[in-house]
Amino acid sequence: MLVSVVIPLLNEEENIGFLYDELKGVLITLEDDHEIIFIDDGSKDRSLSILQGLQRSDDKVVVVSFRRNFGQTAAMAAGFDYARGDVIITMDADLQNDPHDIPLLLDQIRAGNDVVTGWRFNRKDTFINRRLPSIIANKLISFTTGVNLHDYGCTLKAFRHDVIKNVKLYGEMHRFIPAIASGMGIDFTEVKVNHRPRRFGSSKYGISRTIRVILDLLTVKFLLSYSTRPIQVFGLMGVVSGGIGFLLALIMTLQRQFFGVPLADRPLLFLAIMLIFIGFQFVSLGLIAELQARTYHESQNKAVYYVRSVYRKEPVGGQDPA
Ligand code: UDP
Ligand code: MG
Numbered sequence: 001m002l003v004s005v006v007i008p009l010l011n012e013e014e015n016i017g018f019l020y021d022e023l024k025g026v027l028i029t030l031e032d033d034h035e036i037i038f039i040d041d042g043s044k045d046r047s048l049s050i051l052q053g054l055q056r057s058d059d060k061v062v063v064v065s066f067r068r069n070f071g072q073t074a075a076m077a078a079g080f081d082y083a084r085g086d087v088i089i090t091m092d093a094d095l096q097n098d099p100h101d102i103p104l105l106l107d108q109i110r111a112g113n114d115v116v117t118g119w120r121f122n123r124k125d126t127f128i129n130r131r132l133p134s135i136i137a138n139k140l141i142s143f144t145t146g147v148n149l150h151d152y153g154c155t156l157k158a159f160r161h162d163v164i165k166n167v168k169l170y171g172e173m174h175r176f177i178p179a180i181a182s183g184m185g186i187d188f189t190e191v192k193v194n195h196r197p198r199r200f201g202s203s204k205y206g207i208s209r210t211i212r213v214i215l216d217l218l219t220v221k222f223l224l225s226y227s228t229r230p231i232q233v234f235g236l237m238g239v240v241s242g243g244i245g246f247l248l249a250l251i252m253t254l255q256r257q258f259f260g261v262p263l264a265d266r267p268l269l270f271l272a273i274m275l276i277f278i279g280f281q282f283v284s285l286g287l288i289a290e291l292q293a294r295t296y297h298e299s300q301n302k303a304v305y306y307v308r309s310v311y312r313k314e315p316v317g318g319q320d321p322a
Contacts, residue, residue, distance in 0.1 A: 001032045001086045003106065004161075006079030008072050009038060009093035013045040014200035016093065020054055023099040030103065037062045037079050038093075042069030055311045063311040072155075072204075073174040074305040080164055082310070088159045090174075094201060096124070097156040098194035105158035105191060114163045114186035115178050117149055118156035118193035125197075133210040140214065144221050145179035149190055152176070156193050160186075170294060170304065171216045172209065179220060219290050237284075241277050 005023065009016070020036075027034040040048045040063065048065055055061040064078050076090060087109055091097040101118065108116040125131055134153050142148040152175045159177070163186050167177060178188050255261040 002084060003032045003034045003087050003089060004083035004085030005036045005089045006076060006083055007038050007091055007093050008041055008075030009047060010041045010069060010204055011043045011045045011047060012093040012201055013047050013050060015095055016047060016050045019093055019095055026099040026102055035060045035062060035085060037082055039075040039078050040065040041075040042066050052311055059313045065308045067306040067308045070305040073169050073172055076174045077169040078305050086161055088161055090155055090157050092155045094198050096196050096198055098196060101156060101193040108189050108191055109158050112187060113189045114160045115181050115188035116158040117178050117190050118154040119151040119190045120154050120195035121192045123195045129207055137210055137213055141217055144217055147179040147182045149178060172213045173216055176220045218287050237280060
């Protein structure tokens with residue numbers, strides 16, 4: 001079995017050396033062969049030259065360098081495209097994931113699982129802006145997709161390659177792969193993994209990612225349901241609320257005309273009701289716009305990333321393999 005370790009990174013110059021040494025120390029103890037695929041997601045520091053150095057001294061290292069920053073999900077998609085392994089392991093470059101957990105994941109793959117996801121049970125991030133939003137997001141994702149996991153956000157995961165070959169990834173979607181894959185009928189499990197504080201550099205994300213994750217969730221839900229149900233639900237809501245609104249307006253007009261009941265007593269109530277329905281409208285419009293944008297991207301066959309160059313044992317030009 002060939003194991004491909006896929007590592008997206010952005011400006012991680014201080015971490016790469018330590019990461020490589022620790023990871024390599026684990027990989028050489030495996031009975032399986034391995035390759036390490038680093039995706040440089042448009043770093044502005046010395047990350048790329050450090051990676052090139054590693055690649056020159058180790059034939060098992062592949063470096064894919066992006067033209068600009070396309071985000072962690074796109075970088076992961078590139079890693080899947082370039083990986084040749086039967087099993088793919090994904091992890092962060094900042095040493096927060098512990099390479100010593102890799103054999104645990106592989107054991108679960110050998111036991112017959114198609115996807116194994118890490119659960120950072122002792123997560124070393126701040127509570128209020130990282131762990132709390134993540135707890136809420138995990139509950140929400142589990143509820144919406146029906147696939148219960150403690151930790152969707154953990155990058156340390158293992159996949160059988162054929163399971164993810166045809167999964168298209170957008171936005172913040174890499175974290176939803178287990179849910180998407182479960183829709184395909186695959187077997188998955190969760191294992192507790194170690195989590196460590198970031199040693200060097202700083203996190204590339206803030207609270208805004210949680211919002212993007214939740215918006216992506218709507219689209220994932222749509223993709224998973226294999227039907228037009230979400231749009232029909234909004235359509236039905238429109239018909240019902242429009243009908244009620246019309247009835248209320250009719251009643252109030254009649255009351256005013258024939259019984260002199262004033263309309264202007266509770267203007268705030270009108271505002272509240274209006275806002276609620278405007279809210280629904282914007283959410284549904286947003287969902288439609290999102291799906292539309294994705295359909296457009298797919299119809300144009302647009303790449304989610306552009307590669308500047310690839311460094312590996314056999315020199316290959318800078319074209320994406322897909
Ligand atoms: N990363 C990336 N592209 C980005 C942002 C982040 O490849 O646009 C990489 C980053 O270098 C790291 C991983 O994704 O290897 C996770 O990022 P980070 O540690 O900042 O996230 P956190 O652990 O704080 O959730
Ligand atoms: Mg991190």
